[in-house]
Amino acid sequence: MLMLLQWRSLSSKELIANRKPPLLELSKWIHVSIFQDKYLQKVHFSQHGIPLPDFMQIDDLEGAKRAGDLFGYPLMLKSKRLAYDGRGNAVAKSDEELSSAVNALGGLDRGLYVEKWTPFVKELAVIVARGKDNSILCYPVVETIHKENICHVVKAPADIPWKIRKLATDVAHKAVSSLEGAGVFAVELFLTKDGQILLNEVAPRPHNSGHHTIESCYTSQFEQHLRAVLGLPLGDPSMKTPAAIMYNLLGEDEGEPGFHLAHQLIGRALNIQGASVHWYDKPEMRKQRKMGHITIAGPSMGIVEAQLKSMLKEEGSESQTAVTPRVGIIMGSDSDLPIMKDAARILTVFGVPHEVRIVSAHRTPEMMFSYALSAQDQGIQIIIAGAGGAAHLPGMVASLTPLPVIGVPVRASALDGMDSLLSIVQMPRGVPVATVAINNATNAGLLAVRMLGVGDTDLLARMSQYQEDTRDDVLKKAEKLQTDGWETYLNP
Numbered sequence: 001m002l003m004l005l006q007w008r009s010l011s012s013k014e015l016i017a018n019r020k021p022p023l024l025e026l027s028k029w030i031h032v033s034i035f036q037d038k039y040l041q042k043v044h045f046s047q048h049g050i051p052l053p054d055f056m057q058i059d060d061l062e063g064a065k066r067a068g069d070l071f072g073y074p075l076m077l078k079s080k081r082l083a084y085d086g087r088g089n090a091v092a093k094s095d096e097e098l099s100s101a102v103n104a105l106g107g108l109d110r111g112l113y114v115e116k117w118t119p120f121v122k123e124l125a126v127i128v129a130r131g132k133d134n135s136i137l138c139y140p141v142v143e144t145i146h147k148e149n150i151c152h153v154v155k156a157p158a159d160i161p162w163k164i165r166k167l168a169t170d171v172a173h174k175a176v177s178s179l180e181g182a183g184v185f186a187v188e189l190f191l192t193k194d195g196q197i198l199l200n201e202v203a204p205r206p207h208n209s210g211h212h213t214i215e216s217c218y219t220s221q222f223e224q225h226l227r228a229v230l231g232l233p234l235g236d237p238s239m240k241t242p243a244a245i246m247y248n249l250l251g252e253d254e255g256e257p258g259f260h261l262a263h264q265l266i267g268r269a270l271n272i273q274g275a276s277v278h279w280y281d282k283p284e285m286r287k288q289r290k291m292g293h294i295t296i297a298g299p300s301m302g303i304v305e306a307q308l309k310s311m312l313k314e315e316g317s318e319s320q321t322a323v324t325p326r327v328g329i330i331m332g333s334d335s336d337l338p339i340m341k342d343a344a345r346i347l348t349v350f351g352v353p354h355e356v357r358i359v360s361a362h363r364t365p366e367m368m369f370s371y372a373l374s375a376q377d378q379g380i381q382i383i384i385a386g387a388g389g390a391a392h393l394p395g396m397v398a399s400l401t402p403l404p405v406i407g408v409p410v411r412a413s414a415l416d417g418m419d420s421l422l423s424i425v426q427m428p429r430g431v432p433v434a435t436v437a438i439n440n441a442t443n444a445g446l447l448a449v450r451m452l453g454v455g456d457t458d459l460l461a462r463m464s465q466y467q468e469d470t471r472d473d474v475l476k477k478a479e480k481l482q483t484d485g486w487e488t489y490l491n492p
């Protein structure tokens, strides 16, 4: 039905009434058929220069063998029609397995084609909106994670280099540009080991890979679809939260036991910050059936991943209530702690979850590497690094992570901290470290709060309050000094 709605010139009523298009609309009718016949779709996109895995129609077993010789094994056999959620796909690992794969798909009369095996490293998807005026907007690239051929989890945005995001968006844009009609299209893509993006298929409708947009984007894919087919201006497809994960509620069992398990999971989801539950109210529960989905939106992928993990834990699990740190406070030695504790104090006052660790650039370089490289995935958003002497920790960490690093020069026994200050502040171009004054970990904590406040209005309001309180403190002192005089002020 949604596909019909996307029809540009024919109304859905006309289409349903006629079943066949009037002659003049023939090209557009062919257009619709590419969404029903995946082989035709591949022909269409390859003719338009969109990169996709090699494919070939097969009419008989001999043809399948020729394809096997050409593409090698394993070979993907696919049904041209009615293929979704892994249905209509069969793998043949050798010549001998071809006939059983053909039979598994219902025989050659069903209309089959073969596809060269694509050893992809990730499956990606882009929702592309196309307006009646042919304007095109792309949603952020997401990663779709499948279990037994069914979409299980969608991560938005996909954790891939920016260049790959751009390439995937370009391919998706080009694919939808080659089509007609208005609405949202879901473009499914493969990312190969050598950084190529290949088109898998395009679905002409709001899609499972775009459900996260309801909570995480300024315009959900559903609103966008209506805007597009009604000829209204398209809405902003960008994300309003830094990260989101969509988890499909797939039937884990048949009937009542399946409902029971799903309800248990929903119960846990309702306790997870940032989680929204969508239950489709399908009357029948079947194994692997999509019964609903849960989207968790949050300030970083690490944080929403941690939320997902705790949601999937059994009831009563300890870590269910564990809070993911947003700021990592690290220092070269425990001798830095009396200074660095001030950063932790500030974060505690502002209610910012944080962790405190000893990581030395010189004594535990491997630990420094692994901490810096994994911090982002762990949900850390800012690193405060303090060290004394040859204080290389903040700079080295900044070179290993894209996260902002705040350096605290700690005054060690010699040189009054000038050595630490210069080691931290004199970073080479390209690797910034925000350096605070010697021993001033308080300011490091405050700076981290201000940085987080950019995307957190509540924190920003608290920061304004802190500034007001600081000013009031000074004003009170100034007034006391004025009324008491300096001698009484000093010796009350």
Ligand SMILES: Nc1cncn1[C@@H]1O[C@H](COP(=O)(O)O)[C@@H](O)[C@H]1O
Residues within 6 Å of the ligand: 331, 332, 333, 334, 335, 336, 360, 361, 362, 363, 386, 387, 388, 389, 390, 391, 392, 410, 412
């Ligand atoms: N630069 C460096 C590398 N590893 C530790 N440090 C620093 O050396 C100073 C002295 O450390 P310790 O007290 O453990 O000898 C501390 O400020 C610590 O950050």
